[in-house]
Amino acid sequence: MRAYLPLAVRLGVLALLILYLVRPQTFAPALSLLTEPGQPPIYDRADVLSLTLSHLTTVFIAISAATIVGVGLAILVTRPIGEEFLPLSRSIVNIGQTFPPVAVLALAVPIVGFGEAPTLIALFLYGLLPIFENALTGLSRVNPAVLDAARGMGMTETERLWQVDLPLALPVILEGIRLSVAIGLSTATIGSTVAAKGLGEVIIAGLSSNNLAFIVQGGVVVAVVAVLIYDGLSGVERLVARRAGTVLQEES
């Protein structure tokens, strides 16, 4: 997926996505090839644009929270005061991943009820591990000579964190966020089983009414959104890595 998509392909895919979201009927002739006679080719029970926005909002909120907690935890356990919590925090974060997402939803519903909340919890737990692991790697892999110089020149721990550790770890941290966003965008589809608004609704409607066109349009929109965002974040990451001077440093 990291492969370089030429700009034209990206823009073309984006244009098709936007066209579908604002004028879904344009695709009716093509999608009607997949339907049984009498079935609607375009999902019409809700506005797909607003479903997409809800889907993105859910992922955005969950991954933002996972970023704050994941990066915060990684900062804490790489400081002298938090060092002893490193193994403990690793296992807690790993446990979040061993539950299948459906199980998390099933367990969360009785506690927080139907709607967005169980989905947010599941996405948060799933997003946490890649972000935490990457932040940990980034923060603990800063060139020791650079750290020694920073300490030797009289930076306090806080100055070092903001001026050296975080800027140098940023590309690796962003990589973790990108992975979590990609996982989150696809995992959020199952949120529709517990009545969260999102693109999963289209797929579930297709499954329950045996409408292949619904399943395809729901699935393709989720996939296209995920690929475009993943690709965009990769670009941001390369930019940041170049600015942090870490790309060349690793090679030399």
Added chain:
Amino acid sequence: MIEIERLTKYYGPHAAVDDVSMFVPAGSITAIVGTSGSGKSTLMRMVNRLVDPTSGHVQIDGRDTTEFPVHELRRHIGYAIQNHGLFPHRTVAQNIATVPRLLGWTRSRIAARVEELLILFQLDPGEFADRRPHELSGGQQQRVGVARALAAEPKLLLMDEPFGALDPIIRAKAQDDLKKIQRKLGTTILLVTHDMEEAIRLGDRIAVMDHGRLLQYAPPAEILIHPATDFVGDLIGTEDRPFRLLSLETAAAAIEPGEAGGPAIAAEATLREALAALIWSGRRAAPVTDAEGRPLGRLVLQSLIERAARPS
């Protein structure tokens, strides 16, 4: 001026630095030399408290280093290390500005200081100020590292194998430049090296360490002529000893009246260089000139050979 008093550092049962006392006079270069693992870095790092001593004290200009908050202490001591440790995400100018920024200097004062240092280290500000460290050669990175260490005008500079990563020709030039800059600024330098050649070239005094202990602490000539132990003798290398002795003095010190033919030797060349020039050109004597090319007298091969002999 640094006074090191009975400094000891244990790692587990093993003493990395074992009861070392020494006095480093202000405005001089002291080279700490020894084999790898002999405790040189640990000794130096106890001066700016990157390492906490197990016992003993360090005083700088008469004040115990523990009197200051540790980051305050370090901001007033220059620190340069082998792999320069430049911040890869910051430009050359920002790297040099690190300590002045920590000290809260004004922007204009920082900018002026950065420019002054770039010029001092022969880096054109217009060309280099906005480059990233990875856009510099090894020699340039090393110079920026030392410029950064000197940015806040510290009276004391600690250097841990600062030239270790340079190839021999660039290293020799960097050593000469450092010595010139040190003479100009009057900075007290404590420099760690495993290279006796470098220690002799730079040090006003040399501290020889082995297994955490200070074996000998004396000016280079004294170490060459009277090595305190066999280990110090081995470190000097017996076959190089006469030449190292000659490298401590310049041609100016051995001028004799008279004339000689052939190309002239500069008065500021070391006697070792002068000897090499005489042997190579097959001459018994050569004229000496000052910086402007005026004749000062001559150097005689036989006198140089006598100077290189062990004094009785």
